Amino acid sequence: MVKLGIVYNNFLSPQFAGGGSVHAYEVVTRLRKTFDIVYYPSSPVFIWSKDVLERRAKDLERQGIKVAPDFYTLLDDMEKYRLTGVKRFLYADRIAKEVSEKYTVDVDFLYEPDHTSFDIFYLGRKAKFGLTIHEPLFYANSIRYLRRLMKFYGINLSTGRGFYTRFLYNTLYAKPKYTRLLKEYKPTFIASVSKGSLEESGLQGEVIVPGNAFDPELLKYRNRGKEEYVVFWSRLNNDKGIHEIPDIMKIIYSKLGRKIKLVVMGKFFDKYNERRFWSKVKKYDLDVEYLGFVERKRLNEVVSKAKLLIYPTHVDGFSLAVLEALALGTPVVAYGIPAIRSVYSGLEAVKIVEEFDKESMALESKKIISMNEREIEDMMNNETLLSFLRLHSSWDNVAESVRKIILKYM
Structure with missing residues (x-):
């Protein structure tokens, strides 16, 4: 059976992680019918405690999703990867690189079902890979994005979470970072749950139809x-x-x-x-x-x-x-x-x-x-x-x- 590596963090989250995580779980559990799944938890998981991560990983294995053995070795040294607050934001890229280097990748293809970390790009040096986005990876038209943000956020500099923080994050961080990664470690495909997210990012890719489901x-x-x-x-x-x-x-x-x-x-x-x-x-x-x-x-x-x-x-x-x-x-x-x-x-x-x-x-x-x-x-x-x-x-x-x-x- 073809081996498919899943690179993701929110399978180990002890709390509800949003609609993207629901999509990821529902899809990956069904992909087991076609592929031999190996799960590579990505670097953002280390915000949680070791006990929580071990318990969640064992739960997944009981459900038939194999966790990469290297992950349990990473847990023994997890404190250096466990960053929170501003440090987590500033050093996310470096930690993703370090964690990716620790994994031995023995699969035919790597897939990220709800892109939430940089790890997929660095692990992608070891195997072909693809990823799915749910919201725009970044906003390609920065000026249009700024104008929209100012309209629906309002010009209020006192909140700490205003239009300016979103704009600066997109312009100074997300857009240049992902532009570089997409060029240096080019995925074989980018998929999206809607055409709209690809348009906003200015990216070409596959549209998943249907992109989501309801109960x-x-x-x-x-x-x-x-x-x-x-x-x-x-x-x-x-x-x-x-x-x-x-x-x-x-x-x-x-x-x-x-x-x-x-x-x-x-x-x-x-x-x-x-x-x-x-x-x-x-x-x-x-x-x-x-x-x-x-x-x-x-x-x-x-x-x-x-x-x-x-x-x-x-x-x-x-x-x-x-x-x-x-x-x-x-x-x-x-x-x-x-x-x-x-x-x-x-x-x-x-x-x-x-x-x-x-x-x-x-x-x-x-x-x-x-x-x-x-x-x-x-x-x-x-x-x-x-x-x-x-x-x-x-x-x-x-x-x-x-x-x-x-x-x-x-």
């Missing part, structure tokens, strides 16, 4: 009726447009000629974001119910009964929130950033407007809110959408797309 259990919540509210759930930060939502709701009120409740779920990024959001809610006298972080069953129920998911996102590589809303039978209005357009354009149930166009987002929202239940059900059950959902309702389909890409370049 088919979500389909059981469809067609159970709608209630008079709209919903938003995600990370509650600038990237997802949290501060634009009150502005959009205010315009919706004026177009409807009445109030409609907004239900918000998720955790606020920081106190500044939270204060700013609630200040606008109070100023506009909006009807908002905040549920915080809710468990999965409750989230499914709330989203499925909403008339609409309002989603003014600025940063996404695919958007599982949009996919899951569609699976739950709820239409979406979203900003047309490249990832959203490349995955969801052509679906009647996803109304796409230009980024930052709050007026158009409110207008499209008003149209859907004004529909009756039968009209919404008809829209959510047309054959184009149902075919899209069938394709995205199984991780087997995602893994098969990845398998074909790997074999194509191997």
Whole structure:
């Protein structure tokens, strides 16, 4: 059987590491049917304790994913690789090199399923390799990126996490670093869960279709009726447009000629974001119910009964929130950033407007809110959408797309 080396860190994370890690786990566990898998934990794992890493590694091996024996040797000397804070940022490249040198690579091909470290490039000196990105690896057009950041972050120099930190990271660190690595250690392929992330990075590559999947259990919540509210759930930060939502709701009120409740779920990024959001809610006298972080069953129920998911996102590589809303039978209005357009354009149930166009987002929202239940059900059950959902309702389909890409370049 062909040997496939997996280079990654978040398989060993003791906490939820986001949608990219879900994709990576679901795909890799299915690739075992075709390949003899050997897992090479990458350097960022060393932020965790030795006990945690050993336990997580043994758990993976019990699931049939072999961990490279060299990793257990690295654990005996892990303190010199265990960097946090600013040091982790400054020396990530050097640590990736050192850790990569310690591994003996005996596989036919190396693959990184959710690029989160530099290790894949340095290990790539020992075997052919490919990688998948979920969000842009970097932003190729720095000036356009700066203008967008200033618009959705606002010009506030007091937060410590403003537009300037993101811009400087991209311009002075990510863009030159990855440009150099891609030139010196050229991968045989770069894949992405959407065409949009490749476009933003200015890279050529393969698009994984489907790029992600949802739990088919979500389909059981469809067609159970709608209630008079709209919903938003995600990370509650600038990237997802949290501060634009009150502005959009205010315009919706004026177009409807009445109030409609907004239900918000998720955790606020920081106190500044939270204060700013609630200040606008109070100023506009909006009807908002905040549920915080809710468990999965409750989230499914709330989203499925909403008339609409309002989603003014600025940063996404695919958007599982949009996919899951569609699976739950709820239409979406979203900003047309490249990832959203490349995955969801052509679906009647996803109304796409230009980024930052709050007026158009409110207008499209008003149209859907004004529909009756039968009209919404008809829209959510047309054959184009149902075919899209069938394709995205199984991780087997995602893994098969990845398998074909790997074999194509191997």
